[in-house]
Amino acid sequence: MNLVAERNAIIDEAQMANAIRALAMDAVEAAKSGHPGMPMGMADAATVLFNRFVKIDPAQPNWPDRDRFVLSAGHGSMLLYALHHLLGFQDMSMDQLRRFRQFGSRTAGHPEFGHAAGIETTTGPLGQGIATAVGMAVAERMLNARFGGELVDHRTYVIAGDGCLMEGISHEAIDFAGHLGLGRLIVLWDDNQITIDGPTSLSTSLDQKARFAAAGWHVLAVDGHDRDAVAKAIADAQAEPRPSLIACRTIIGFGAPNKQGTSATHGAPLGKEEVAAARETLGWTHPPFEVPEAIVQAWRAIGARGTRARTEWQERLARSPQREEFVAHLAPPDAARLHAALADHRRRMRDEKPKIATRKASELALEVVNATIPNMVGGSADLTGSNNTRTKGMRPVTRSDFTGNYIHYGVREHGMAAAMNGISLHGGLRPYGGTFLAFADYCRPAIRLSALMGRSVIYVMTHDSIGLGEDGPTHQPVEHLASLRAIPNLNVFRPADAVEAAEAWELALTAAKTPSVLCLSRQDLPTLRRGNDDENMTLRGAYLLRDPGENRDLTLIATGSEVAIAVEAADKLSADGLKVAIVSAPCFELFAAQEAGYRSAVLGEAPRIGVEAAVALGWAEWLGPRSAFIGMEGFGASAPAGDLYSHFGITAERVAAEGWRLARKPGEERK
């Protein structure tokens, strides 16, 4: 509230807003592509938001206690870039705006996390921003509960469009935010009643305000061009314990006299004439990409306010008895400590040789992880007992108590994944969350963003094949391993036993900029790793679980639950006199990153058989000309797991028969 008093009074906010409008229409014009309508429509609200409320310091864009601003309607990226330029972000020069949407510029078509300072998250796929922001707001409350308001006391602001709120993910996010009472989350809805196809009335009749109210939100509605009304609404929202929606009734493309209020301004340049007419209408007489110094100074004053706040915060941090703990929360996990703890655990697993599902093995590893890393945040999309994601002593996060470390995300895979992105982007906490592997499809757009943004979010995905049995084909992933492996910068782990499961956890947690999916079995599997070597073999992606030495006759390559089948087949074939290598391949992405020499040594020259209870897509890369693949050719079926493995022919007998056929030398008879 006190920030309102501090508002910049040097210059009329109308001119500050027009600077955004001019930069947006000029940049889109220069790029010959882009979306001027939204920045022009929301320029007033955004100006008020930043001028009177937002706490950021362009000089230190990553200051932990800054407010977070998420442009969920990411196609309006020029709003963000114009703001950043005007606010004085060092890396957002006018030249960047001139090179909007050009190769190598920071000003990509949609805001890309990492391309420029202060872009809090990548947006563009609609609805992702608001759902990611929910995760940021959760992280803020959780860290506030741990460190108090002296160190953690900021808000998350979102600008969302009609598209964001039509997407299903918005429901998951809104419901979840309302449930947790995330009062620090304030969403400005650009209620311009226009989508690409035309007026929103073409496709929706929803009472958006009633919808948010139903989810437990505080709801306000204002004229989005009445700046004082917007300011009052934001101030009211700040005082509210519930999350707030501020419906800002706006005119899309505000200021473009012939096109405003229509979808024509949404996703195309206004055209030279209309830009000129808009200049006239807005009273903006300055040439393209020029902003008068007085207006620039007005914008820069906002940053100065932020710098003061940041300096004060740094002083509080320096004095805080929790300083070290706070800094440790923000840092990557202590890799050496984690390694030691998990190496210990792996030795224990090798000794005890448990026959357990890898989801259980994951839980055992996670017990060690959660005892070692203080800022883990677990959760599941309503499958806690099935995903084995909640370890001993974990306590749920609730609206009245954010000191816990486990989140009941509800039946909301997509919302969970986006929230995890938000928690990760916020910093200070390490999120992991579970669902069934088949339902990776439900959260795929958010998994993709984890990968695109390089956030090491961890997806715990159990029930990873027909091995889940009776639930049938809707729940049995067959194409999901391949489809996840197709996503760039995503490590797909499918551990074969309790040792590999622990190795995968270590790699997932120490990956700097790569998210991980742990694909885990429902069914019990034997511990296969032998020997006393403490090396994390999963780091290699694939390795010789059994090496028959020189002159091998056959190589069996398998992942996860099928490694045990390969071992059984190898035993049969060895009894028949063949020298069979077994390659366990828990992570093809890491294997592909190994040196060629290592890869060929592992794969060998002998005929190969790939075994994985999934479709063959992608396997040809690892199999040679004399090879076979034993897996799934179509969808699964509902039956006990053993019956399914038999029916689909994913058995040691079949692998052995195929191996014999491939490896036998002419004239040789089976023993």
Added chain:
Amino acid sequence: MNLVAERNAIIDEAQMANAIRALAMDAVEAAKSGHPGMPMGMADAATVLFNRFVKIDPAQPNWPDRDRFVLSAGHGSMLLYALHHLLGFQDMSMDQLRRFRQFGSRTAGHPEFGHAAGIETTTGPLGQGIATAVGMAVAERMLNARFGGELVDHRTYVIAGDGCLMEGISHEAIDFAGHLGLGRLIVLWDDNQITIDGPTSLSTSLDQKARFAAAGWHVLAVDGHDRDAVAKAIADAQAEPRPSLIACRTIIGFGAPNKQGTSATHGAPLGKEEVAAARETLGWTHPPFEVPEAIVQAWRAIGARGTRARTEWQERLARSPQREEFVAHLAPPDAARLHAALADHRRRMRDEKPKIATRKASELALEVVNATIPNMVGGSADLTGSNNTRTKGMRPVTRSDFTGNYIHYGVREHGMAAAMNGISLHGGLRPYGGTFLAFADYCRPAIRLSALMGRSVIYVMTHDSIGLGEDGPTHQPVEHLASLRAIPNLNVFRPADAVEAAEAWELALTAAKTPSVLCLSRQDLPTLRRGNDDENMTLRGAYLLRDPGENRDLTLIATGSEVAIAVEAADKLSADGLKVAIVSAPCFELFAAQEAGYRSAVLGEAPRIGVEAAVALGWAEWLGPRSAFIGMEGFGASAPAGDLYSHFGITAERVAAEGWRLARKPGEERK
């Protein structure tokens, strides 16, 4: 309403409901897995629904004017199987119930469309059922608008659980249904306040009733065990012009005295003792899998009522002047007529050789298709102008006029895909719908169901690569081709020009049980097909676009927009004296289905280069040991398309250089 009067009065509905409960708990017990809680909780409401309202004829389960019943909470499959058995569906014998969840039974863990008569759609992935039902209800109104209430006058009933309504897709479906005012849609919400993790209060505080009201629904709330209250609510709902939600407050596992009302009944057998105790509590003294004849007869009377209704309908159809047109709507498209029209169109394209985007080529083909097939229903998830899905003369479907044939699905990819499944399952209409290929991720769970159910839904997915340019990596599919190819029973078409685009449309429309994705360029592409042959080469999946005859030196395999690049490279290499074959591969699934002889003839023995502006995953299968792949290794970037192709090295120059390296014989010099 008159059906209420006809209600079965022979026997107390409580006993009819208890028959469901007993069969559900016994079948789960026998299977040692399954979900007894939901069938036991909703047995009363389901009994009332079927006994007093639903219009079906077990003797003719596919009668077009039947009511549709969708068990959205598919894990409660035993509710459906018990109903089917009791109602007298011929293929749902008691033996099937005994073999619940066993291999080859009709009683899969979740209801699978096609496994047994009367299963209207596959459910299990939560939220899909209600969203699919919305499509069914749309189809009913559209056909009613065309054929009148004499021929089309039925309702769509849904039982949905908390999980269905937490999933994001439910928002898209509910908003869309409210917008269209689908008064024939009646959803019974199993409001049992329990999810797998525990009470719903762990993860949601939503006022579900207010939420539906906000979306324009008629909302009622009843005690789900008060059968007359349920009946009154359904009767009220039938009288409403808006879609109705009936919140049925129930006790999960109703009748199991020690476990009811808890998540313990949700997804596991009750156990022998609790089953015995439930029998005691319910007063059900009959042995497992036995239902007294009087109760069976009460259930069978429902079917008799349906048989009468069906017979009367058949008489109306026989008399109807629209009979032939109605029957034609229900039949597959006239393939010969379609073929002739499209062959004509292809000849025109070969003559005119337009240089157009394949999304535009798709529109041109679609003009022909929509003029030829009377029951096409187009649409787009708010990208009509970009997807080129609306052809001349198409009129939108609105709540006041369902005579149109184009649906503005809104920014709801997932809801659109599920609605298309519902339209397809309903019968009578052929749906296609558009979005950007990158957003295939948003609707992937529904695409998977199209494939699993074998419904020939057509997905028009434009902007299929970095070729879309400035919108950047969030909008540029790189892994989507691979990830869609991974889905069994899905044809992924990526046409190279206007001829292949038309061929793909013909194949998509004539596929009996396979959905199709058409991946289409934003950027213009030359027409490459030559010659006068009218054969649909896309049917072959891949074919020699250019055949250099014997002793070829190199084979270039490309898809979509990259075929033109391959042609340019081949021209360069031919000038250098190499004999270069060009394989256009618009559909790898169809190519894989060709005879081995054809495949080897196309692929040849020479070194191969694959060219596709996408990740390599899956390509190794088509490339040999001496080969290269030129495509994407990671995410795209924001820039004009030409700059991106250059930056990522997907150019004729690079293909030619790589080709020269691979194909050159020792000692040979480039000309």
